[in-house]
Amino acid sequence: MSGGKLLLHICCAPDATIPWPALLEEGYDAAGYFYGGNVQPREEYERRAAALRTLAEKERGEVFFAPYDAKAWFDAVRGLEDEPERGRRCAKCFALQLEAAAEYGAANGFTHLCTTLTISPHKDVGLINGIGARTAAAHGLVWLERVWRKNDGFRRSVVRSKELGLYRQNYCGCAFSSNGAALRNRDDRRG
Numbered sequence: 378m379s380g381g382k383l384l385l386h387i388c389c390a391p392d393a394t395i396p397w398p399a400l401l402e403e404g405y406d407a408a409g410y411f412y413g414g415n416v417q418p419r420e421e422y423e424r425r426a427a428a429l430r431t432l433a434e435k436e437r438g439e440v441f442f443a444p445y446d447a448k449a450w451f452d453a454v455r456g457l458e459d460e461p462e463r464g465r466r467c468a469k470c471f472a473l474q475l476e477a478a479a480e481y482g483a484a485n486g487f488t489h490l491c492t493t494l495t496i497s498p499h500k501d502v503g504l505i506n507g508i509g510a511r512t513a514a515a516h517g518l519v520w521l522e523r524v525w526r527k528n529d530g531f532r533r534s535v536v537r538s539k540e541l542g543l544y545r546q547n548y549c550g551c552a553f554s555s556n557g558a559a560l561r562n563r564d565d566r567r568g
Contacts, residue, residue, distance in 0.1 A: 380400075380403055380404035380405035380406070380489070381405060381406070381488040381489045381519070382405075382406045382408075382486060382487045382488050382489065383400060383405040383406065383407045383408070383487065383488070383489035383490070383491060383521065384407075384408055384409075384410050384441075384478055384481065384482035384485075384487040384489070384490050384491075384518075385397060385400060385407050385408065385409050385410065385491050385492070385493065386410050386412070386474060386475055386478040386490065386491070386492040386493065386494070387409045387410060387411050387429060387440070387492075387493050388474070388492070388493050388494050388497075388550075389425050389428070389429070389493075389545075389546060389550075390425065390428035390429040390431065390432040390538070390543045390544070391428070391534055391535070391537075391538040391543055391544075391545045391546075392493040392494070392496045392497065392525075392534060393409060393429070393432060393493045394432065394533075394534045394537040394538055394541065394543070395496060395525055395530050395533055395534045395537065396491070396493050396496065396523065396525050397409065397432070397436055397438060397493075398436060399525075400491065400521075401436075401438075405489065405521075407438065407491075408438060408439040408440065408441065408487075409429065409433060409438060409439070409440035409441065410440070410441050410442075410443070410477075410478045410481055410482070411425075411426065411429055411440060411441070411442050411443065412443045412473070412474040412477045412478065413425070413426065413442065413443060413445055414443065414445060414446040414447050414449055414450040414473075415447075415450050415470050415473070415474065415549075415550050415551050416447075416550035416551070417447055417550065417551060417552040418552075419445065419447070421546070421550065422445055422447075422550075424544050424546075425544065425546065425550070426442060427544070428543045428544040429442075431541070431542075431543060432541065432543060435541055441481060441485075443477050443481070450470075450473065450551075453469060453473055454466050454469050454470065454551075454553075457469060458553055460553075462499075462549075462554060463499070463500070463501060466551075466553060467500075467549075468504055468508070470551065471494060471504070471505055471508050472508050472512070474492075474494075475490070475492060475508055475509050475512045475513075476512055478490060478492070479512045479513055479515070479516040479518055480516060482516065482518055483516040483517055483518060487518065488518065488519060489513075489518060489519045489520075489521050490509065490512075490513040490516075490518045490519070490520055490521065491509075491520070491521040491522075491523055492505060492509055492523075493525060495523055495524045495525045495526060496525035496526050496530050496531055496534055497526065497531065498526055498531050499549075502524045502526070506520070506522045506524075509522070510522065
């Protein structure tokens with residue numbers, strides 16, 4: 378492959394349906410990385426991890442999973458619980474996920490880092506790409522800036538997810554997201 382060894386931070390399987398094959402077509406030796414500590418409850422994490430394993434099988438790709446550690450995530454966002462969606466808590470969450478991916482990538486011979494987060498029409502791509510560029514550089518990796526929602530990427534990911542029979546969630550994953558607010562009292566906060 379001519380593009381280099383790329384670690385694709387994957388927030389969920391549906392969001393990877395467009396970026397992962399595109400990066401492979403571009404010539405990157407692309408593998409996936411799933412952080413997951415931001416996803417609550419644990420059962421939701423398991424559903425998302427299973428969907429990602431299914432996608433990896435279908436793409437004949439390799440995916441790496443960080444150990445599930447919701448307590449560390451809750452500790453990191455302590456004090457930001459009442460932030461609105463797209464606020465400082467989300468920025469902290471993006472940074473935690475991309476930092477974990479960059480650390481893994483640097484320790485395992487990857488040369489490039491990219492993320493699927495920019496496929497969502499609900500996320501700030503400038504913020505994400507800025508965090509990604511700083512984080513990748515701090516770990517000696519090249520940040521591959523992409524805005525995957527361009528060219529109808531989000532809609533195409535919905536269609537592709539249905540074709541593949543992938544579980545598609547209805548909230549970002551954290552206990553504080555607007556659709557996941559009922560999860561706030563789950564035991565995941567304690568580990």
